[in-house]
Every structure is written in structure tokens, then in C-alpha cells.
Amino acid sequence: MVAHEVIVVGAGAAGLMAALEAALGGARVLVIEKTPRAGTKILASGGTRCNLTTTLEPRLAARLFGKQGERFLRGPFQALSPQALRQSFSEWGVPTMTAPLEKVFPVSGRARDVRDALLRVTTAAGAEVRYDTPLQNLAAPEDGGSTWTLQCADGEVLESKAVILASGGKSYPRTGTTGDGYGWLQGLGLPLTQPRPSLVPLRSSAKWVQDLAGVSLQDCELLLQGADGQQIVRRRRPMLFTHRGLSGPGPMDLSGRISAMGENPQVDLRADLLPDIDRESLRDELLSLAAQPGRPSTAKLLKGKLPKRLVGPVFAACQLPIDLPAAALSRAQRHALVEALKRLPLPVGGTLGYDQAEVTAGGLSLSALDSRTMQTHDHPNLFVCGELLDLDGPIGGLNFQAAFSTGFLAGRAAALSIAGK
Numbered sequence: 001m002v003a004h005e006v007i008v009v010g011a012g013a014a015g016l017m018a019a020l021e022a023a024l025g026g027a028r029v030l031v032i033e034k035t036p037r038a039g040t041k042i043l044a045s046g047g048t049r050c051n052l053t054t055t056l057e058p059r060l061a062a063r064l065f066g067k068q069g070e071r072f073l074r075g076p077f078q079a080l081s082p083q084a085l086r087q088s089f090s091e092w093g094v095p096t097m098t099a100p101l102e103k104v105f106p107v108s109g110r111a112r113d114v115r116d117a118l119l120r121v122t123t124a125a126g127a128e129v130r131y132d133t134p135l136q137n138l139a140a141p142e143d144g145g146s147t148w149t150l151q152c153a154d155g156e157v158l159e160s161k162a163v164i165l166a167s168g169g170k171s172y173p174r175t176g177t178t179g180d181g182y183g184w185l186q187g188l189g190l191p192l193t194q195p196r197p198s199l200v201p202l203r204s205s206a207k208w209v210q211d212l213a214g215v216s217l218q219d220c221e222l223l224l225q226g227a228d229g230q231q232i233v234r235r236r237r238p239m240l241f242t243h244r245g246l247s248g249p250g251p252m253d254l255s256g257r258i259s260a261m262g263e264n265p266q267v268d269l270r271a272d273l274l275p276d277i278d279r280e281s282l283r284d285e286l287l288s289l290a291a292q293p294g295r296p297s298t299a300k301l302l303k304g305k306l307p308k309r310l311v312g313p314v315f316a317a318c319q320l321p322i323d324l325p326a327a328a329l330s331r332a333q334r335h336a337l338v339e340a341l342k343r344l345p346l347p348v349g350g351t352l353g354y355d356q357a358e359v360t361a362g363g364l365s366l367s368a369l370d371s372r373t374m375q376t377h378d379h380p381n382l383f384v385c386g387e388l389l390d391l392d393g394p395i396g397g398l399n400f401q402a403a404f405s406t407g408f409l410a411g412r413a414a415a416l417s418i419a420g421k
């Protein structure tokens with residue numbers, strides 16, 4: 001008899017959820033985890049607070065994964081919705097609360113509570129978790145057979161009737177995710193979309209950008225254009241200048257599109273520093289400033305609107321002296337200043353790569369599996385879930401929700417398949 005009916009590879013968010021569901025469905029489940037602990041990324045997430053899901057409705061949440069991602073995730077996000085996930089964690093002793101940008105955190109503010117609760121319910125449901133057990137090779141059942149063979153790094157060979165791959169992507173490799181899953185998928189002849197770093201800070205070697213390290217904008221709209229000026233994507237979210245470039249939700253949300261363009265991306269990134277004020281109003285404000293007594297400086301326009309340290313670079317971008325009185329501004333200079341505020345060019349040379357990336361875009365092509373079960377079309381009883389799939393969403397708890405929802409369906413389907421249903 002095969003000792004384990006279902007083997008889950010990887011004890012992250014997707015793997016633990018899959019193991020829980022498979023065990024609750026009556027299967028004998030073993031989770032093998034490469035590192036000495038479960039849920040390392042849960043522990044590190046959201047600044048150790050764990051933004052575990054979103055307040056968005058399933059349909060709106062799915063829409064944030066691009067056209068293909070939306071189509072694929074619509075079902076999984078209904079099957080285990082953000083609301084249902086919050087309800088489950090609440091029942092497991094981890095009530096959640098909402099935060100700006102549609103984020104959801106545990107009330108305790110401790111990522112550890114999320115990880116511990118998930119691990120506790122998973123093992124309580126009967127799943128065994130074996131640590132320091134990296135999977136090395138995976139072999140599909142021989143002709144006519146139904147037993148999967150899993151070879152671990154220490155030489156041990158495990159067998160199971162179903163396999164759920166949940167080994168994550170390549171980002172943050174120091175946490176154990178080094179892209180091992182891609183090799184197994186390729187070995188089985190499954191199609192991969194080229195992996196690339198996403199949700200990663202952007203690199204800029206411009207001195208003025210680096211000199212602004214520590215300056216943040218709570219509301220800023222970024223526009224990413226190709227070298228031909230075609231709009232690629234627009235995103236209105238906070239931004240942070242760092243000593244290496246740009247970080248925060250806005251730049252990080254765009255990073256996957258930039259890393260998709262290769263090592264030396266030719267992009268044109270622009271920032272609308274005052275997205276709530278249109279050009280016309282800015283021009284009117286400048287004109288009324290010019291009419292005020294005492295010849296106030298043009299820079300007075302920005303008082304209270306922009307961080308002080310950003311004013312100099314804005315003036316430099318439109319080649320205006322910072323002490324120029326508003327009354328002395330020519331029409332062309334007024335136009336240049338307004339454009340600098342609404343379309344400030346931000347020079348970027350790429351991303352900081354997998355080392356700093358919160359997720360990996362690309363992975364198993366979505367056409368290779370059934371979104372109702374996460375079972376691959378070509379290999380019965382091979383299920384894939386979480387970040388190993390060609391799915392990546394923006395910052396805001398969406399990536400954990402995708403991991404939990406796809407893991408949930410994979411676990412449930414694996415148990416049903418074992419039970420012959």
C-alpha cells in the first residue's frame with residue numbers, strides 16, 4: 001500500500017491550505033518542506049504583520065491579476081473568497097481588521113499568529129509535516145500505474161497517489177524558494193511562462209532620486225510608458241524614494257511589467273505628484289499667486305502640497321530657479337512647471353531583482369490546468385497551486401489570497417480524486 005495518499009510539496013500558504021483541505025476531505029496527507037519551518041514568507045510578510053487578504057469582492061480582486069489571471073481566478077476567489085478566508089482565520093482564533101488600500105491584517109498585528117493558526121489546524125486535521133525534506137525529483141506514474149514517485153535530497157524515495165506542488169517561485173531565495181518547481185514541471189513536459197521578479201523596488205542611478213531617500217508620497221499616480229510613448233499601465237498608490245531608487249506600492253506594482261522587458265528595459269516612467277489637482281487649477285493657482293502682493297516665490301505654490309525636499313528636484317526638472325517670483329513666470333515656464341508636477345520623469349534602469357522581489361511572475365501556464373481543481377490536464381492527480389502558477393497580483397493581500405484559494409481547491413480536489421469521487 002502507498003503510505004501517503006496525497007503528498008504536498010512546500011509548507012507555505014498554498015501548501016498548508018491544500019494539506020488542510022485534503023486532510024479534511026479524508027486523505028492521508030504528508031507535507032514535505034525544504035526548510036526547518038513552515039510559512040516563512042507568512043512570517044516575513046506585510047512587515048511581519050501579514051497582509052493576508054483584501055477587502056475587495058472576489059470579482060474585483062480577480063480583475064487585478066490581468067486578463068488571463070482574472071479569468072482563471074474568478075472561480076477560486078468565489079470558492080474561497082477573501083471574506084470566507086477572514087471568517088476561517090477568525091474561527092481559528094485570529095480575527096482580522098481592515099487597513100487603507102483594501103488591506104486586511106490580523107488584529108494582533110502578528111504574522112506569526114496567522115502562520116501558527118494555519119499550521120495548527122492543518123496538523124490537527126491529520127496532515128503530517130516533515131521539515132528539512134527538499135524534494136529533488138518527481139516521476140509520474142509508469143504506464144498504467146497510479147503511483148507518483150518523489151525523490152528527496154537525502155535519497156529517500158516517497159510514493160503517493162496524488163501530488164500537490166506548492167513550492168512557490170524564485171523570489172526572496174533566502175527563505176527557501178529557489179524556483180525548484182520549474183524544473184519538475186518542465187521535466188513533466190508542462191508549459192512554463194518565463195518567471196520574472198515582481199513586486200520589487202525599482203533601481204535608479206539618478207543622483208537626485210537617491211538623494212531623496214526617505215521622502216514618501218502618500219498619493220501619487222505613476223504612468224509607465226514604453227519607449228514609443230504608448231501607455232503600459234497607470235497606478236495610483238504611495239511611493240517612496242530610497243538610496244537605490246523607488247519603492248512603495250506604486251513602483252512595486254509596476255515592477256513586473258518592467259522586469260518583463262529584460263535586463264535593460266526601455267521605459268518612460270512619469271509621476272503625477274498631485275493627482276487630485278488638475279492642470280487648469282494649478283495654472284489658476286499660479287496666476288493668483290502672481291497677483292499677490294510681496295512678489296511671493298513660485299515655490300510657495302507647493303507649500304503643504306509636496307514634501308519640502310522634493311520641491312528642488314521639481315524645479316530642476318523644468319529648469320526653473322527655485323526662488324523665481326510667481327509674477328516673473330512666463331507662460332512657457334508656467335506650463336513647464338505644471339508639466340513637471342503632472343508628468344515628472346523618473347529615471348529607472350530596471351528592478352532590484354529576485355533578491356528583493358515579493359513575488360515571482362510567470363510560472364506554470366494557466367492553460368495547463370483546470371481552474372476548478374488545479375489539476376493539470378496532462379497528468380491525472382498532479383495539482384499545482386500558489387506562486388508556482390503564472391499568477392501575480394499587486395500589493396494588498398492579493399497574492400496570499402491567490403495562494404490560499406488555489407491551495408484550497410487543489411487540496412479539496414485531491415481528496416475527492418483519492419476517494420474516487
Ligand SMILES: Cc1cc2nc3c(=O)[nH]c(=O)nc-3n(C[C@H](O)[C@H](O)[C@H](O)COP(=O)(O)OP(=O)(O)OC[C@H]3O[C@@H](n4cnc5c(N)ncnc54)[C@H](O)[C@@H]3O)c2cc1C
Pocket residue numbers: 009010011012013014015032033034035037038039040041042044045046047050051052053133134135136166167168169171172175176177178180181357358359385386387388396397398399400401403
Ligand atoms: C518579504 C515579503 C513580504 C510579503 N508580503 C505579502 C503580504 O503582506 N501580502 C501578500 O499577499 N503577499 C505578500 N508576499 C507574497 C507572498 O508571501 C506569496 O505570494 C506567498 O507566500 C505565496 O505562497 P506559496 O505557498 O505559493 O509559496 P511560498 O510561501 O513561497 O511557499 C513555498 C514553500 O515551498 C518550500 N519549498 C521550496 N522548494 C522546495 C522543495 N524542493 N522541496 C520542498 N519544499 C520546497 C519553501 O521552503 C516554502 O516553504 C510577500 C512576500 C515577501 C517575500
